Amino acid sequence: MADPRPAGQAPAENRLQDLARYILEERERRRWHFPRAVFDEIPWEILLLLYASESRSLSRDALVNGILVAPAVVDRWIDYLEREALLHRIKESGESAAFQLAPAGLASLELYLRDRLQRAEAGDAARKPGNGAGLPGWCVALLLLAAALLSAAMTWFLVAA
Numbered sequence: 001m002a003d004p005r006p007a008g009q010a011p012a013e014n015r016l017q018d019l020a021r022y023i024l025e026e027r028e029r030r031r032w033h034f035p036r037a038v039f040d041e042i043p044w045e046i047l048l049l050l051y052a053s054e055s056r057s058l059s060r061d062a063l064v065n066g067i068l069v070a071p072a073v074v075d076r077w078i079d080y081l082e083r084e085a086l087l088h089r090i091k092e093s094g095e096s097a098a099f100q101l102a103p104a105g106l107a108s109l110e111l112y113l114r115d116r117l118q119r120a121e122a123g124d125a126a127r128k129p130g131n132g133a134g135l136p137g138w139c140v141a142l143l144l145l146a147a148a149l150l151s152a153a154m155t156w157f158l159v160a161a
Contacts (some may be wrong), residue, residue, distance in 0.1 A: 057100035
C-alpha cells in the first residue's frame with residue numbers, strides 16, 4: 001500500500017497537521033454553541049476561568065491575573081460578554097467588581113463541554129474492541145440542547161413570575 005503522505009513528509013509532521021485541523025475544528029464547534037458571539041481566546045478564557053472557579057464567580061483582578069493581558073483588554077471583553085448575556089456583574093464597589101456566568105453563558109458552556117467530553121469518550125470507546133453501543137452524538141447533542149432550553153425557559157418563567 002502506498003504512503004498517503006506527500007513525498008518527504010514525516011509521520012510527526014502529518015500528526016502535527018492533524019492536530020492543527022483538530023484545533024480549528026474545535027474553534028468552529030464553539031460557534032455551534034455560541035452562535036452570536038465573536039470568539040477570540042481572551043473571552044473564551046474568561047468563560048472557562050469563571051466556570052472552573054470554585055464559586056463560579058471571580059473578581060475583575062482575578063480574571064486579569066488569570067489571562068495575563070492588559071486590564072483594559074479584559075474590561076472590553078467583559079463588556080462584550082455582558083452585552084451577549086454570557087456573564088453578568090454580581091458586585092461592584094469602587095474599582096473592585098465580580099462576575100459570574102449568566103444562565104445563558106452557563107448553559108452554552110456546559111453544552112459545549114458535554115459535547116467535547118462525549119466526543120472524547122466516543123473516541124476512546126471506538127478504540128476499544130467490541131464497544132460502540134449508545135446514542136449517536138447528534139442525538140445526545142439534541143437532547144442536551146432541549147434540556148438547556150427547558151432550563152432557560154423555566155428560569156425565565158420563575159424570574160418573570
